[in-house]
Amino acid sequence: MTSSSPDPIAPGAAFQLAALAATFGGVLAAAACVGAWRRIVRRRLAGAAATTTAPAPTAARSADPTAPLDPAPRCRFAGAVLLAMLVLPTAVAVRQLWPHPDLGWRLLAVWLFALAPSAAAWLVLAGAAERRRRAELTDRREPRS
Amino acid sequence: MNEGMPARAFLWGLLAAGVLIVWPWCLGWMQARRPGWFSRATVPTREAFGALWRCGERESPRVLLAWTALAGAAALLPLGNGWQAADLDAGLLWLLVLAVVALTGLSLRPTEVARAAGGLLTLTLCLAPLVLRTAGLHLGDLGVAQVGGVGNWFLLRDPFLLAGAAIYLCAVAALWPAPPSSSAGDRDGLFAASLRAGLPLVLAHLFTVAYLGAWWAFVPALDGLTWLQTGLKTAVVLGVVLWLRRCPAWSATAHLAWRLPLAALGACVGAAIWLAATGAAL
Numbered sequence: 001m002t003s004s005s006p007d008p009i010a011p012g013a014a015f016q017l018a019a020l021a022a023t024f025g026g027v028l029a030a031a032a033c034v035g036a037w038r039r040i041v042r043r044r045l046a047g048a049a050a051t052t053t054a055p056a057p058t059a060a061r062s063a064d065p066t067a068p069l070d071p072a073p074r075c076r077f078a079g080a081v082l083l084a085m086l087v088l089p090t091a092v093a094v095r096q097l098w099p100h101p102d103l104g105w106r107l108l109a110v111w112l113f114a115l116a117p118s119a120a121a122w123l124v125l126a127g128a129a130e131r132r133r134r135a136e137l138t139d140r141r142e143p144r145s
Numbered sequence: 146m147n148e149g150m151p152a153r154a155f156l157w158g159l160l161a162a163g164v165l166i167v168w169p170w171c172l173g174w175m176q177a178r179r180p181g182w183f184s185r186a187t188v189p190t191r192e193a194f195g196a197l198w199r200c201g202e203r204e205s206p207r208v209l210l211a212w213t214a215l216a217g218a219a220a221l222l223p224l225g226n227g228w229q230a231a232d233l234d235a236g237l238l239w240l241l242v243l244a245v246v247a248l249t250g251l252s253l254r255p256t257e258v259a260r261a262a263g264g265l266l267t268l269t270l271c272l273a274p275l276v277l278r279t280a281g282l283h284l285g286d287l288g289v290a291q292v293g294g295v296g297n298w299f300l301l302r303d304p305f306l307l308a309g310a311a312i313y314l315c316a317v318a319a320l321w322p323a324p325p326s327s328s329a330g331d332r333d334g335l336f337a338a339s340l341r342a343g344l345p346l347v348l349a350h351l352f353t354v355a356y357l358g359a360w361w362a363f364v365p366a367l368d369g370l371t372w373l374q375t376g377l378k379t380a381v382v383l384g385v386v387l388w389l390r391r392c393p394a395w396s397a398t399a400h401l402a403w404r405l406p407l408a409a410l411g412a413c414v415g416a417a418i419w420l421a422a423t424g425a426a427l
Contacts, residue, residue: 019231020217020239022151026158026230027216031209031336034166038335041199094151 018094154220157230161220165212166335169342170194182387189338197335204334211250212336215343218243222350223284225360225371236284237276240351241269247347250340251322260320263401267316268348270409271309274416275299275355288359298358303423305415310356312409314382317348318389319401349382350375357382 090107100106172188189197204212218240220230233239248261278299279286291298300310322341333341353359357378360371368374394400 013234016231016233018151019154020233022154023158023220023230024213024217026155026160027162027213027220028158029155030159030162030166030216031213034335038198045199 014094021090154230157220158216161230162216165216165219165339165343165346168346169338172342182384182391184391188342189333194338197333197338204336208250208334208337208340211247212340212343214243214246214250215340215347218247219343219347219350221284222347222354223288223359224375226285226288228360228371229284232285233283235282237272237282237287240284241265241272244268244348247340247344250337260401263403263406264316264320267401267405267409268313270406270413271313271316272355273413274306274309274420277417277420278302284354287355288361291358292361292365294361294365295358295363298356298361300356300358303416303419305412305419306356309409309412309416310352312405312412313352313356314385314389316401316405316409317345317352318386318392319405320348321345321386321390345383345386346379349386350379352382353378 090111094103094107169189170191172183173191173194176183176188177191217230221233221236221240221243223229223232245265248265251257251261275287276282279290287299295301299306301307322344353375360375362368362374
């Protein structure tokens with residue numbers, strides 16, 4: 001906590017702000033997880049209701065396997081994941097390296113290392129989920145025709 | 146000073162948010178067992194909370210921002226010496242700022258704005274003498290200054306602090322957010338219910354840290370298990386707030402509009418004069 005030269009920033013302020021940012025990162029990650037879980041529950045409830053009632057015209061239209069998927073929920077979830085993936089490594093890097101002159105380059109490296117595997121995993125999982133969804137919809141439509 | 150590592154702070158944020166999310170369910174469980182305790186502090190029943198969990202209203206950004214602020218405040222409050230998300234030099238100031246943001250998430254009708262502003266003014270005036278005592282805004286210092294048993298708790302340091310503590314509890318009882326009126330078309334979402342139920346919890350925890358010896362036991366021989374000491378004292382404070390809340394007079398707007406802030410100002414000035422006269426800092 002003591003330094004030989006005067007510092008324009010209060011000692012430890014950068015560490016404290018990094019910890020504060022990480023705290024809110026944790027809170028937002030929890031909120032994102034709750035939101036994702038509620039979305040899953042809602043979809044299950046909607047699916048259960050659709051199997052017990054006659055399909056409405058809009059439902060029939062949305063069950064078209066060739067129709068494009070609604071990108072909004074996936075974008076929101078991806079945004080929350082990206083936020084969680086970026087806040088934590090950034091806070092750790094700032095905590096360890098401040099005020100190192102190479103902080104910017106190392107942050108870039110941290111972001112790339114954090115983003116590349118998660119982006120690849122995201123693409124693989126999203127592709128598999130979409131193929132499974134289209135297969136399920138196709139199976140559901142074939143007995144009717 | 147322990148500045149706190151970001152990874153640990155992240156986990157504290159997750160933990161605090163999780164506790165706040167399940168807290169309405171805990172209150173509903175207690176309400177089902179002891180409905181008399183909650184006669185005027187309405188909380189969602191477990192069934193209503195389950196419905197909110199499955200298909201509640203969509204949350205507005207204002208509610209989400211307020212809930213995030215409240216969860217951040219909960220993470221910043223210490224459960225023990227250094228047991229918190231971030232050990233901030235100006236922790237008390239951050240807490241008050243986050244409380245302002247959290248209160249904005251509640252319904253903002255003109256009368257409720259007056260109640261929220263009066264409540265925050267009262268809480269600030271009740272905490273100001275403690276800032277004079279510890280000569281800082283550091284939450285850890287508030288706890289460390291009360292080491293040594295019940296005689297050293299700020300609650301019993303001087304009569305004006307005792308009065309300030311009583312006023313603080315009355316303000317929390319008056320601030321307990323009223324449930325939305327279904328006739329007006331207002332309906333809670335999951336995070337709004339968590340916000341309404343979590344605000345008294347966070348304020349009770351802050352009272353424990355500020356006045357009730359934080360994580361220290363009644364007698365020094367029983368010190369230890371800091372999270373348990375803090376949790377038990379917070380539960381007792383919540384019980385007192387619920388007991389106060391049963392009095393119907395707290396719903397009157399005039400209490401928070403001017404009576405409680407004026408009383409808190411008197412206690413604050415009295416504590417400052419007492420401190421100057423006795424020289425009893427720390």
